[in-house]
Amino acid sequence: xxxxxNAIKEWRxxxxxxxxxxxxxIEELEMHLFDKIDSLxxxxxxxxxxxxxxxxKIPGAIDALAxxxxxxxxxxxxxxxxVSFWMLMPNYYKVALRQIYRxxxxxxxxxxxxxxxxxxxxxxxxxxxxxxxxxxxHTNSDRIYRLVNMNPTSGxxxxxxxxxxxxxxxxxxxxxxxxxxxxxxFTTPLVQRGENINYEVSGFYADASVFEVFGYEMISxxxxxxxxxxxxxxxxxxxxxxxxxxxNPVGKALTMNGTEYTVTAxxxxxPANTHISFRYLVSMSTLNHPDKDDWIRWNQFYTxxxxxxxxxxxxxxxxxxxxxxxxxxxxxxxxYKAGMQLISDIHLNSDLFREITPNSNITYVYAFSAIALLxxxxxxxxxxxxxxxxxxxxxxxxxxxxSAGALRSTLRAQFLGESIVYxxxxxxxxxxxxxxxxxxxxxITLQSFTISDLLDxxxxxxxxxxxxxxxxxxxxxxxxxxxxxxxIQSLKGQIKLSGSSTVRGGLxxxxxxxxxxLILATSVVIQQLNYVQNQDLGFDKEQLVILRIRDNSxxxxxxxxxxxxxxxxxxxxxSISANFPGGTDxxxxxxxxxxxxxQRPPMRILxxxxxxxDTFGMEVVxxxxxxxxxxxxxxxxxxxxxxxxxQLGWENPLNHRIAIEGIDFGPAPVIGVLEDFHFRSFRETxxxxxxxxxxxxxxxxxxxxxSPENVEESLAHIQDTWEKFDPVNPFxxxxxxxxxxxxxxxxxxxxxxxxxxxMLAIIISAIGLFGLASFITEKRTKxxxxxxVLGASVKxxxxxxxxxxxxxxxxxxxxxxxxxxxxxxKWLESFAYKTNINGVTILITAASVFGIAWISVSYQSxxxxxxxxxxxxxxx
Amino acid sequence: MISRELKAASSKPMILSILNKGESYxxxxxxxxxxxxxxxxxxxxxxxxxxxxxxxxxxxxxSRWAILENRRKRKYYSxxxxxxxxxxxxxxxxxxxHNALVRLWGPSPQLSFE
Numbered sequence: 001x002x003x004x005x006n007a008i009k010e011w012r013x014x015x016x017x018x019x020x021x022x023x024x025x026i027e028e029l030e031m032h033l034f035d036k037i038d039s040l041x042x043x044x045x046x047x048x049x050x051x052x053x054x055x056x057k058i059p060g061a062i063d064a065l066a067x068x069x070x071x072x073x074x075x076x077x078x079x080x081x082x083v084s085f086w087m088l089m090p091n092y093y094k095v096a097l098r099q100i101y102r103x104x105x106x107x108x109x110x111x112x113x114x115x116x117x118x119x120x121x122x123x124x125x126x127x128x129x130x131x132x133x134x135x136x137x138h139t140n141s142d143r144i145y146r147l148v149n150m151n152p153t154s155g156x157x158x159x160x161x162x163x164x165x166x167x168x169x170x171x172x173x174x175x176x177x178x179x180x181x182x183x184x185x186f187t188t189p190l191v192q193r194g195e196n197i198n199y200e201v202s203g204f205y206a207d208a209s210v211f212e213v214f215g216y217e218m219i220s221x222x223x224x225x226x227x228x229x230x231x232x233x234x235x236x237x238x239x240x241x242x243x244x245x246x247x248n249p250v251g252k253a254l255t256m257n258g259t260e261y262t263v264t265a266x267x268x269x270x271p272a273n274t275h276i277s278f279r280y281l282v283s284m285s286t287l288n289h290p291d292k293d294d295w296i297r298w299n300q301f302y303t304x305x306x307x308x309x310x311x312x313x314x315x316x317x318x319x320x321x322x323x324x325x326x327x328x329x330x331x332x333x334x335x336y337k338a339g340m341q342l343i344s345d346i347h348l349n350s351d352l353f354r355e356i357t358p359n360s361n362i363t364y365v366y367a368f369s370a371i372a373l374l375x376x377x378x379x380x381x382x383x384x385x386x387x388x389x390x391x392x393x394x395x396x397x398x399x400x401x402x403s404a405g406a407l408r409s410t411l412r413a414q415f416l417g418e419s420i421v422y423x424x425x426x427x428x429x430x431x432x433x434x435x436x437x438x439x440x441x442x443x444i445t446l447q448s449f450t451i452s453d454l455l456d457x458x459x460x461x462x463x464x465x466x467x468x469x470x471x472x473x474x475x476x477x478x479x480x481x482x483x484x485x486x487x488i489q490s491l492k493g494q495i496k497l498s499g500s501s502t503v504r505g506g507l508x509x510x511x512x513x514x515x516x517x518l519i520l521a522t523s524v525v526i527q528q529l530n531y532v533q534n535q536d537l538g539f540d541k542e543q544l545v546i547l548r549i550r551d552n553s554x555x556x557x558x559x560x561x562x563x564x565x566x567x568x569x570x571x572x573x574x575s576i577s578a579n580f581p582g583g584t585d586x587x588x589x590x591x592x593x594x595x596x597x598x599q600r601p602p603m604r605i606l607x608x609x610x611x612x613x614d615t616f617g618m619e620v621v622x623x624x625x626x627x628x629x630x631x632x633x634x635x636x637x638x639x640x641x642x643x644x645x646x647q648l649g650w651e652n653p654l655n656h657r658i659a660i661e662g663i664d665f666g667p668a669p670v671i672g673v674l675e676d677f678h679f680r681s682f683r684e685t686x687x688x689x690x691x692x693x694x695x696x697x698x699x700x701x702x703x704x705x706x707s708p709e710n711v712e713e714s715l716a717h718i719q720d721t722w723e724k725f726d727p728v729n730p731f732x733x734x735x736x737x738x739x740x741x742x743x744x745x746x747x748x749x750x751x752x753x754x755x756x757x758x759m760l761a762i763i764i765s766a767i768g769l770f771g772l773a774s775f776i777t778e779k780r781t782k783x784x785x786x787x788x789v790l791g792a793s794v795k796x797x798x799x800x801x802x803x804x805x806x807x808x809x810x811x812x813x814x815x816x817x818x819x820x821x822x823x824x825x826k827w828l829e830s831f832a833y834k835t836n837i838n839g840v841t842i843l844i845t846a847a848s849v850f851g852i853a854w855i856s857v858s859y860q861s862x863x864x865x866x867x868x869x870x871x872x873x874x875x876x
Numbered sequence: 877m878i879s880r881e882l883k884a885a886s887s888k889p890m891i892l893s894i895l896n897k898g899e900s901y902x903x904x905x906x907x908x909x910x911x912x913x914x915x916x917x918x919x920x921x922x923x924x925x926x927x928x929x930x931x932x933x934x935x936x937x938x939s940r941w942a943i944l945e946n947r948r949k950r951k952y953y954s955x956x957x958x959x960x961x962x963x964x965x966x967x968x969x970x971x972x973x974h975n976a977l978v979r980l981w982g983p984s985p986q987l988s989f990e
Contacts, residue, residue, distance in 0.1 A: 025925065028902060028951045032921060035903035 002048040008033065011055055018066045088414070095397070096418040100425075106390060109771040110383050111426045113764050117379025118423075118430035118470070120760055122463055123441050124372035124753075126454055130447065131365050134273045134347035139215035140306055141344050143178075145313050147303040147320070148352060150339035158339055159587075160302065160352040164292045165327065166320075166338075167303035174319050179306040181206060181213040183356075186282050190550060190729050192255040193243040199732060200239060200256075202279040205287045213306045220250045221265030227283040234265035234281045256282075258728075272448060275346050275356055276302070295327045296589075297662055302356060304343065313340035334598060335589070353587075358745055367750075371757045374514045376466075378761055380474035381507045382768030383419065387478035388504055389775045398482055399490035411483035419475025420468065427467045444752040446745065477503065505808055508769065512812035512849060513819075515765045518758040520820040520845045524837055525751045528828060531835040532744060538677025539581065540617035543572075543711075544736035545718060546580065547702040550729035555699050557725060562611070564721045565704060570714040573705040575615035578607035578698040581679035582740050585689065591659040592648050593667055601647040604679070604687055605660070607694040613639070613674070615705050623654050623672030626693055634693045635665065639672040644688030658690060668692065678833075681743040685832040703736070762852055769805065769856040777801060777860040784864050785872035794865040801861035802854060809853045813846050878917055887919075887927050889966040892955065895937060896963055899954040902928065928953060936962050 008030065015026045033054055040050035100107040135141055147166055150158035164182070171180040186203035210216070211223035218226075219237070226234050233254060240249045240263075249263040261282070270277050291298035307316060320338040328336065341350050348362040401411060435451055442448055453459075549555055555576075562574040579585050586605040606612075610626045610633070621642065626633045638658050645653045653673055659666035676686045706714040719731040741748070777784075784797055792800075821837055828834040894900060894908055905928075906919045931937045936959035942950050955963070 025929070027949065028925065029921065031901075031948060031950050032903045032925075034948060039907075 002051075004037075004047050004051060007051050007055075021066055088410070089417075092414045092417055093421070095414075096421045099394075099418070100422070103390070106386055106771060106775070107422075109767050110386055110422060111429065113382045113767045114379045114423060114426035114470070114474075115429035115433055116760060116764055117376045118427050118463075118466070119433035119437065120757065121372045121376045121466065122430060122434045122454070122459070123437065124368050124757075125462060126449060126456070126459055127441075127445055127447070127753075128365055128369050128372075129456070129459060130273055130449070130453070131348060131360055135275060135343045137215065137271055137273070138343065140213070142342075143307045143309065143311075144213060144343040145305050145307060145316070145340040146343060146346060146350075147305055147317075148339045148341060149299070149335075150337040151335055158337070158352045159299065160350070160354045160356070161299045162301055162303050163295055163297070163299045164301050165295050167301060167305065169323060169327065170303075170305055170316070170320050173323055174316055176308050176311040176316050176319075177305050178308050179209050179213050181210040181304050181306075182284065183210075183276060183278075183302040183304075184284070184287060184300050186280075188548070189257040191243070193253075196243055197730060198242065199730070200279065202277060204276075204278045204281055205284045206278075206281040207284045210281065213304055216270065217268035219266045219268060220248055223265070226265035227281060228285065229262075229264075230283060230285040231259060231261045232264040232283040232286070233261040234267055235263055236267045236269045236279050238269050239279045240266055261286075273347075275343075275359065277357065296332065305340070313342065316340060331597065358743075360746060364746070364750060368753060371518070371754070374518070375757060375761050375764065376470065378511050378514055378764045378768070380470055381511045382764065382771065383422065383474035384477050385504050385507050385768060386771050386775065387415075387419065387475070388481060389772060391478060391482050394482060395485055395490035398485045399487045402485070402487035403491070408483045412479045415479035415482055416472060416475045419478070420471030423467050423471040423474070427463065431463075444749070444756055446749045446752075504772070505804075508772065508805070508808045509812045509815070511765045511768060512809050512853065513816040515758075515761045515852075516813055516816035516845060516849050517820040517823075518754070518761045519848060520817065520837075520842065521824055522751075522754045522758040523841050523845060524820075524824040524828070524835075525747070525754055527835045527841065528831065529744065529747055529751055532681075532747075532831070532833065535678070535833060537581070538618060538675055540705075541737045541740055543706050543708055544616070545704045545706060545715070545733050546736055546739065547704070547718070547722065547731075547733050549576075549700055549702065551726040554702075554722075554725050555696055558609070558696070558699065561702075561721065561725055564724070565718060568714065568717040570707045570710055571704060571717065572707055573611055573615040575611040575703045576609045576699045576701070577612050577703065578694060578700050580606070580701060580703055580736070581616070581677065582736070582743060583680055584701075585679055588660055588662050590690065591661055591667070593657045593659070595648060601644070601688050603644060603658075604689040606679070606689060606691045607698045608691050609693055609699075612691070612703070615703050616677075617705075618677055619675040620672045621675045623670070625672060626691075633671070635695055636668050637671045637692065638666070638668050639674055639691045640670055641674045641686070641689050642676045643686050644690060645673055647688050660692075663694075665692065766852050766856045769853060770859070773801070773805065773857040774860040777864045781864060781867075781872040784867075785869035788865070788869040789873070794862070797865035798858055798861045801864070802857050805853055805857045806850070809850055813849060817842055817846070878913075883917065883919070883923065886970075887923060888931070889963070889970055891924075891927060891931065892936065892959055892963040892966060895953055895955045896960070899952045901950050901952050905953075931959070935959075 011033070012026060012030060015021055015029065016023075036054035037047070037050045040053055041047065045053065100111075135144075138144060146160070147162060147170060148158050148160050149162050167180040167182050171177050184205040186205050188199050188201050189203065191198055191200045206227055208225075208227040210227060211218065218234075221234065226232060233256070235243075235249055235254075243249065243254060244252065244263075248266065250266055252263050254261050254263055264283075267281075270279075289298060289300075305316070307313065317338045317340045324336055324338065325333055346355075347359050348365060350359055351361070398411060401414075406414075431454075434454055438449060438451065438454060554561055558576045562576070565571045565574045586607070587602065588605050590600075590603045590605070592600060592603075608626075610628050613620065613625050620639070623639070626637065626639065630637075640648075640653060640658075648656070650656050650670075653670045655670075657667040657669050659668065674691070678686060679689060680687075704718060706718075715733065718733065722731045780801075784801075787797060787800075821842070824837055828837075890909060891905060894905055900908070902921070902924055906921070906924055909917050909919050928937070928939075932939055932953070935956060937953045938956050939951050939953050942952055944950055
């Protein structure tokens with residue numbers, strides 16, 4: 001049975017197959033057919049006959065119809081490049097996405113490599129921004145200066161702290177100074193409220209003017225009066241939350257070291273990017289140190305001056321320098337030189353003795369920015385390389401576009417746009433990666449960034465700029481290359497990319513040069529830190545426990561406490577002292593006999609007891625140790641180090657005497673000479689130091705040497721003993737070696753960041769090389785097949801494939817090694833005690849770079865070489 | 877029979893003139909041309925529809941889909957003002973050709989070659 005519906009459906013299907021017939025036209029023709037059938041039917045024909053007659057011309061005419069339509073169709077009018085470019089945007093977008101989709105493997109390599117690169121860059125940019133914005137949040141950050149003593153004789157850049165009267169006098173006598181505020185460490189008190197008892201770190205005494213000078217945000221309390229009265233304390237939220245959860249602490253009482261304080265203000269937590277990071281402030285009027293108003297003796301005040309607008313800090317420093325002799329006397333002047341440091345410069349540009357927190361260095365900021373840039377470049381190179389390599393596959397598309405009238409500039413714009421699409425996708429992934437890696441990044445940099453730091457408006461807008469830049473950077477060479485194809489050749493498939501493989505080679509060399517440089521730099525940093533940490537300090541830093549004395553009973557009953565401790569055989573030695581190696585040494589002017597004032601070397605001081613030298617395992621090389629049997633040894637004799645003897649020019653130091661007039665000590669005989677030991681970080685050379693036994697009130701620390709076995713038990717014994725003598729203050733202890741490692745905080749975080757950066761650089765370059773190798777191998781499948789047929793072995797094929805890359809890597813090593821060698825040599829110069837970059841390091845670096853390159857390349861070539869030649873030759 | 881070239885050349889004025897008399901659709905236009913020529917001009921769909929679409933694209937005619945009572949659809953074409961102008965131009969051109977031919981073929985002494 002004839003069915004008209006089905007017949008028409010069939011007929012319609014035929015029309016639909018034709019590319020030049022649009023759906024609307026087909027529908028119109030279908031209706032036309034119906035009309036014709038109707039009229040034929042009215043002439044008496046059957047439905048089937050009518051359909052046949054009506055449709056017989058139309059299907060036969062489909063081609064004619066279609067070609068007529070094509071002819072009649074308006075040709076697109078090209079009205080200049082810009083219009084047609086935007087008109088074709090959707091097409092470009094579609095083609096870009098298809099490219100990504102069709103070549104999933106390569107796209108993955110491209111996008112992931114770029115994403116990792118961008119993520120690293122975002123994180124490092126966040127770090128750099130954090131570093132660059134230190135102390136810029138204060139309302140007057142452009143006018144606040146720290147007054148310091150650029151002491152020309154200290155052997156250092158200067159001292160960050162000055163004595164109390166400096167700031168006050170500057171404020172009173174120099175009209176350009178508007179205000180002053182000073183900070184003094186409030187050493188870790190025992191804080192108590194009800195059941196809540198803790199040691200609270202990061203407290204300072206501060207002048208009442210602190211809230212006028214700095215822009216700290218106060219939630220509750222009166223900034224003008226908060227720190228006026230003695231025993232007032234201003235808490236930041238993090239401390240207030242411990243003792244006053246869910247209540248306003250202002251007006252309430254808080255016990256610190258047994259004294260009752262009134263909380264007078266609640267402050268917002270201090271931002272992390274400041275060099276004065278405190279958790280609470282105690283009013284300066286609380287401080288009752290006997291020397292707080294002395295011009296010489298007690299330089300414990302971090303002093304900040306607020307200058308009037310438009311005033312030069314140098315002028316103020318000069319004026320203060322001229323005031324000084326009046327107060328300290330001309331004879332002391334050689335040791336003092338007033339200096340002014342802009343508060344926002346301190347974190348990156350100040351490296352004084354006694355900084356509040358270890359500062360960073362602008363060099364590190366530059367170094368990390370450079371590393372971020374390098375990693376990004378490596379990722380961009382991957383992109384450029386793969387895009388160029390894949391250019392062949394796009395030759396036909398370009399030929400067609402050009403024949404259809406695309407201009408070179410339009411094509412360039414298209415390919416650039418494509419790389420921006422890639423970059424954009426990578427950036428989205430990168431932000432995800434960065435968020436995921438945030439906690440790891442915090443561990444690496446020893447910082448505490450949050451997601452809101454990462455999504456900061458300024459940072460994000462920088463990232464957007466970066467996306468466009470990366471897109472342009474990585475896309476411009478492929479765009480330039482592809483757009484230059486000649487349409488006829490590209491349609492015939494005759495494109496030769498002879499120039500581009502040279503460029504690709506150059507880029508691979510560049511990439512591997514960067515990677516090599518980073519590997520070498522990292523290994524030097526690791527070596528240096530190992531060197532430093534394993535150096536002979538001149539004493540044994542392992543198994544030393546340090547306790548801070550909290551209660552006077554532990555100071556006065558030192559001998560009984562030590563005896564109690566030593567009852568346990570696991571306790572080897574115990575010593576009480578005012579300070580210990582690692583940066584707590586004092587700098588009090590001393591007077592070696594017979595040396596004129598201007599020739600006295602700056603001498604450091606350790607105030608110790610009879611057991612100190614034995615406990616630390618130091619060695620007396622001349623004379624003797626302090627002895628309990630000689631009463632005059634207590635506050636009456638001195639032991640110096642070899643460096644002191646050398647600088648004093650004493651052939652036999654035991655014939656000389658040293659006095660410390662400031663504390664009415666001596667002149668006391670030198671009874672012994674200690675072998676030099678490192679009492680500071682390895683950045684500094686060993687300075688002259690003297691040890692003496694002070695009066696009891698000096699003592700602050702116990703240092704206890706325990707045996708390496710049963711550490712837990714020994715600590716428990718120490719704690720039990722502590723609690724017998726001081727039941728009030730909770731026991732706390734630190735190991736000396738972990739404390740000592742803290743001196744290398746900056747180097748440690750640098751090393752961490754370098755380690756990870758290098759790892760990423762290696763991974764990204766390896767990914768890129770892997771992609772490139774697989775592409776090249778693919779291109780040469782037939783060649784490999786023919787070679788195998790002709791008898792080449794697997795080994796020969798792999799070797800042939802690796803030859804080119806080996807050459808590239810060799811060249812990159814030749815470039816990178818001298819550069820890195822020179823750069824790291826410079827870095828090492830900042831250390832007083834340094835390792836040297838040896839041939840072994842360089843060899844290992846070179847070998848590992850070769851190894852990485854070979855692994856990335858050989859996977860593909862081995863696969864190709866092992867494959868059966870029949871398969872590769874039969875294809876196509 | 878009328879040659880293919882002549883059909884093609886006259887298709888534009890023919891369609892415009894038919895539409896000048898009122899809205900129409902493809903099938904009807906073909907019918908009308910056949911009637912006008914006394915069955916001598918047989919227009920194929922392949923000739924008509926591309927021209928219609930071309931004229932539409934040029935803005936000389938406009939189209940609309942209408943739904944008929946039997947729920948079929950039909951595409952109607954009508955002249956636009958621009959199309960009316962174009963028709964005038966076409967008319968003048970064809971009249972010039974026509975007049976020239978009439979003069980040639982008529983009894984005019986000046987143009988006689990005998």
